[in-house]
Amino acid sequence: MMEMLQMLQDAGQGLLGPAWRTVWTLVKIMAIVLPVFGAVAYLTLVERKVIGYMQIRIGPNRVGYFGLLQPIADALKLLFKEIIVPTGSSKFLFVLAPIMALAPALAAWAVIPFSNGVVLTDINAGLLYLLAMTSLGVYGIIIAGWASNSKYAFLGAVRSAAQIVSYEIAMGFALVCVLMASQSMNLGDIVRGQHGSFGMLNWYVIPLFPMFLVYLISGVAETNRAPFDMAEGESEIVAGFHVEYSGMAFALFFLAEYANMILIAFLTSIMFLGGWLSPVPFLPDSFIWLLGKVSFILLLFLWFRATFPRYRYDQLMRLGWKVFIPITIIWVVVVAVWMQTPYWLW
Amino acid sequence: MNFETIVFYVFAALTVFASLRVITARNPVHAVLFLVLAFISSSGIWILLEAEFLAISLVLVYVGAVMVLFLFVVMMLDINMVRLREGFWRWLPFGAVLAGLMAFEMAWVLSSSKAFAGKAAVKHGADYSNTKELGRLIYTEYVFPFEIAAVILLVAMVAAIALTSRRRKDAKSQVIHEQISVKKADRLRLIKMSPEIHARENVDSTAEVAR
Numbered sequence: 001m002m003e004m005l006q007m008l009q010d011a012g013q014g015l016l017g018p019a020w021r022t023v024w025t026l027v028k029i030m031a032i033v034l035p036v037f038g039a040v041a042y043l044t045l046v047e048r049k050v051i052g053y054m055q056i057r058i059g060p061n062r063v064g065y066f067g068l069l070q071p072i073a074d075a076l077k078l079l080f081k082e083i084i085v086p087t088g089s090s091k092f093l094f095v096l097a098p099i100m101a102l103a104p105a106l107a108a109w110a111v112i113p114f115s116n117g118v119v120l121t122d123i124n125a126g127l128l129y130l131l132a133m134t135s136l137g138v139y140g141i142i143i144a145g146w147a148s149n150s151k152y153a154f155l156g157a158v159r160s161a162a163q164i165v166s167y168e169i170a171m172g173f174a175l176v177c178v179l180m181a182s183q184s185m186n187l188g189d190i191v192r193g194q195h196g197s198f199g200m201l202n203w204y205v206i207p208l209f210p211m212f213l214v215y216l217i218s219g220v221a222e223t224n225r226a227p228f229d230m231a232e233g234e235s236e237i238v239a240g241f242h243v244e245y246s247g248m249a250f251a252l253f254f255l256a257e258y259a260n261m262i263l264i265a266f267l268t269s270i271m272f273l274g275g276w277l278s279p280v281p282f283l284p285d286s287f288i289w290l291l292g293k294v295s296f297i298l299l300l301f302l303w304f305r306a307t308f309p310r311y312r313y314d315q316l317m318r319l320g321w322k323v324f325i326p327i328t329i330i331w332v333v334v335v336a337v338w339m340q341t342p343y344w345l346w
Numbered sequence: 347m348n349f350e351t352i353v354f355y356v357f358a359a360l361t362v363f364a365s366l367r368v369i370t371a372r373n374p375v376h377a378v379l380f381l382v383l384a385f386i387s388s389s390g391i392w393i394l395l396e397a398e399f400l401a402i403s404l405v406l407v408y409v410g411a412v413m414v415l416f417l418f419v420v421m422m423l424d425i426n427m428v429r430l431r432e433g434f435w436r437w438l439p440f441g442a443v444l445a446g447l448m449a450f451e452m453a454w455v456l457s458s459s460k461a462f463a464g465k466a467a468v469k470h471g472a473d474y475s476n477t478k479e480l481g482r483l484i485y486t487e488y489v490f491p492f493e494i495a496a497v498i499l500l501v502a503m504v505a506a507i508a509l510t511s512r513r514r515k516d517a518k519s520q521v522i523h524e525q526i527s528v529k530k531a532d533r534l535r536l537i538k539m540s541p542e543i544h545a546r547e548n549v550d551s552t553a554e555v556a557r
Contacts, residue, residue: 093379124477128398128402132409132410135405136410138410158422168411314520
C-alpha cells in the first residue's frame with residue numbers, strides 16, 4: 001500500500017514537477033471530503049431507520065433494498081428543484097449563506113487525524129483551529145435568517161446565534177481541560193497522549209468524565225440537533241432559519257448540519273475516547289476503532305432525538321450558563337491541582 | 347517576488363478594501379460583514395508572520411463571538427442611514443485631522459524606534475510552538491500586567507451588567523431547583539373516607555374530592 005503510494009508520488013513528481021504538490025493536496029482533500037459527503041448521505045438514512053425502529057415502524061424501505069438508495073433519490077430530487085429567492089431578500093447574502101454554513105464544516109476536517117500520522121495538515125495549533133472553524137459556522141445561520149427577509153427565519157437565526165455563542169464557551173473550557181491533560185494542541189499528540197499499557201483506562205474520558213458529558217451535550221446544542229433544535233422548532237417557527245430555502249440551497253444547510261454532527265463525533269472520539277487507539281492492550285490500534293467510536297456517538301445523537309422532547313428556550317440558556325460553564329470552570333481548577341499531585345496517572 | 351509576497355499583497359488589498367467598505371456600505375449589516383472580512387484577511391497576514399496563535403484567536407474571539415453579537419444587535423436595530431449621514435461634511439475635517447494624526451503617529455513610531463528597524467520576522471522550524479512561547483512569557487515575565495488587564499476587563503464587565511440590569515418588580519421566574527426537588531407528598535394528599543351509600547350524596551362527595 002505504502003509502496004504504491006510512493007510510486008504514485010514519484011510518477012506525479014516526474015510528470016508535473018512543482019505543480020504536483022498542489023495536485024496531490026487536492027487529491028488528499030478529495031479523499032477526505034467525498035467520504036464525508038457519502039457518510040452524510042447515509043447518516044440521513046441511518047437516522048430515519050434508527051428512529052423508525054425506535055418508534056416500532058420500518059422507516060424508508062421502498063427505494064432499493066432496505067431503502068439503501070433513498071439518500072440518492074433524495075439528493076436527485078433536491079437537485080432538480082427550483083431555488084426560489086424571496087422578493088425583498090438580500091440576494092447576494094441569500095445565496096452566500098448556505099455556502100458560509102457548509103465551508104467551515106468542511107474546513108475543520110483538515111486537522112482531523114484518522115490514524116497515526118494520517119492527517120491532511122499536522123499543525124500544532126490544531127485544537128485552536130478547530131475552535132475557530134466551528135465558531136464560524138454560525139454566520140451561515142445568521143445570514144440566512146436575516147437575508148430571507150422573513151420573520152420566522154429571523155427568529156430562528158436569533159435563537160440559534162444566542163444558543164451557539166452560549167454553548168461555545170462551555171465547549172471551549174472542556175477543551176481547555178483536554179489540552180491541559182495532553183499538554184499539546186496538536187490532535188495527533190492528544191491521541192498519542194492517551195496511549196498506554198492499560199487500554200481504555202488511559203483515555204481522557206476517565207479523569208475528564210464531566211467534561212466529556214459537557215462536550216457531548218454542548219456538541220448536540222452546537223449542531224442545533226434535537227432536543228436543542230430551537231433554531232428550527234417546527235411547531236413554533238415553522239423551520240426556523242432555512243424556511244425560505246428550497247432545492248440545493250436547502251440541501252447545503254442539511255449537509256452542513258450532518259457534516260458538523262460527524263465532525264463533533266470525530267472530535268469527541270479523538271479527545272476523550274482515544275481516537276484510533278484500541279480499547280484493550282492486546283488488540284492493534286487502527287482506523288476501525290475510530291470508526292466504531294464515531295458510529296457509537298452518532299447513534300447517541302440519533303437516540304437523543306428519538307427520546308427527548310425539545311427544551312424550552314429559557315431552560316436551554318440556564319443549562320448553558322448556570323450549569324455547564326460553572327462545572328467546566330471548576331473542573332479546569334480541579335485538573336490543574338490534580339496534575340500537580342502524584343495521583344495524576346494520565 | 348516570491349509566493350509569500352503575492353499572498354501578503356492579496357490579503358493586504360483585501361483588508362484595505364474591506365475596511366473601506368465598512369464605512370461606505372449603505373446597509374449596516376453589510377458593513378458588519380465587511381468588518382468580518384477585514385478581520386479574517388488580517389488574520390491571514392498574521393499567519394504569514396508565523397503568529398498563528400494570534401491569528402487563530404483573532405478569528406475565534408472577534409469573528410466567532412464578538413462580531414456575532416455585533417451582527418445580532420445591528421440586525422435588531424432600525425437604523426435610518428439618511429439621518430446617520432446628515433453631518434458628514436460638517437465632521438469630515440475633524441475626522442480627517444484625527445485620522446492623519448493617527449497615521450502620522452504610527453509612521454513615526456514604526457520608523458524611529460530601534461525595536462522595529464530593519465528586523466524581519468524570525469523564521470522558526472515546524473516544531474516551534476508559538477502558543478507555548480506566548481503562554482510562557484505571559485505567565486512568567488508579564489504575569490502582573492496580564493492579571494491587572496484581566497481584572498480591569500472583569501470590572502468593566504461587572505459594571506456594564508450592573509448599569510444595565512434593572513430588576514423588574516413584576517417579572518416572574520422559575521426556581522428550577524425547587525421544582526426538581528418536589529416530592530409526591532408535597533403536592534398530593536390521600537384522604538381516607540368511608541364509602542357513601544346515597545346516590546345524591548355520592549355526586550356531592552366526588553365533587554368534594556375533585557376540589
